[in-house]
Amino acid sequence: MTRNRKQSPLEGFIDLVALFPWWVGLILAVIAYFWLHNIADAPLVVSSQPGQVGTAITQTVYKGLATAGQYVVPLICMLGALFSALGRWKRKQLFSDVEQSDSAGALNEMTWHEFEMLVGEAFRRRGYAAAEMGGGGADGGVDLVLRKDGEKFLVQCKQWKAYKVSVTTIRELYGVMAAGGAAGGFVVTSGVFTQEAKSFAEGRNIGLIDGSELTAMIKSAQQQRPPAAARPAPQSVPATSADQDCPKCGGAMIKRIAKQGANAGKAFWGCSNFPQCRGVVSIE
Secondary structure, three states, rough: OOOOOOHHHHHHHHHEEEEEHHHHHHHHHHHHHHHHHHHHHHHOOOOOOOOHHHHHHHHHHHHHHHHHHHHHHHHHHHHHHHHHHHHHHHHHHHHHHHHHHOOOOOOHHHHHHHHHHHHHHHOOOOOEEEOOOOOOHHHHOOOOEEEOOEEEEEEEEEEEHOEEEEEEHHHHHHHHHHHHOOOOOEEEEOOEEOHHHHHHHHHOOOEOOHHHHHHHHHHHHHHOOOOOOOOOOOOOOOOOOEEEHHHHOEEEEEEEEEEOOOOOOOOOEEEEEOOOOOOOEOOO
8 A cells, every 4th residue: 555645844744753652742842842942042142253153143043943943843743642642543443443343344444544554553452563654665565564572574454456465465575574674574455365475475474364364353352351340251261271372383372253164153262473373272
């Protein structure tokens, strides 16, 4: 997914601030105001000595920029904080809508940017720090950059316009991963992947998440949340298994409910490291 319109420097700065939590933008606004206000309020040092005219002009320019900047820069930071708060609310809303939806086409009803926001939120719920890149440009079409345990992972999103994702997309991401020193990557689509794409991804630390898996990933987040104090989880049905380890990676197992297929409605143990690991154990 790419952005067709070029950003102005002002828009770019606002988007940069919006990448941080909203309270960071407010702190930056306060710091910027007091720093620039001190420069704007400082008296000019006037010197009649030869050769000091240039210095006086430079001080005057700095003072003029600071006078205007003491109001403009904090305003930009506050706008970034506002967009950050609105973006966070939007992500939660998108996540909740898919989590509660019974429609298989819920993902296809979103715009490309909403889909990107949803995918970022899904990874955040799994413990990743996610930065939205917007795709295109020098990043090779990467939409999200994830970080976890000191490692970097790249994500490319493909929504309804690319229902069947081919091997070309996987190869492009693999090349960007190698160039950027990423530990792994993910391609996420609301559609499906071709068999050639699946074969190429095997053994290259690239996770392929199709529409049904993304929906299951979002819905399973509800099962992984700690229960509220007022509504403790039933002791007879634990959410995680202390006795059962993943047969593939040895990680913790989480109880899930099959959403489709011949085992729809049945409970099973699924690896907590999904989608990197797809280990499952049936419950007798």
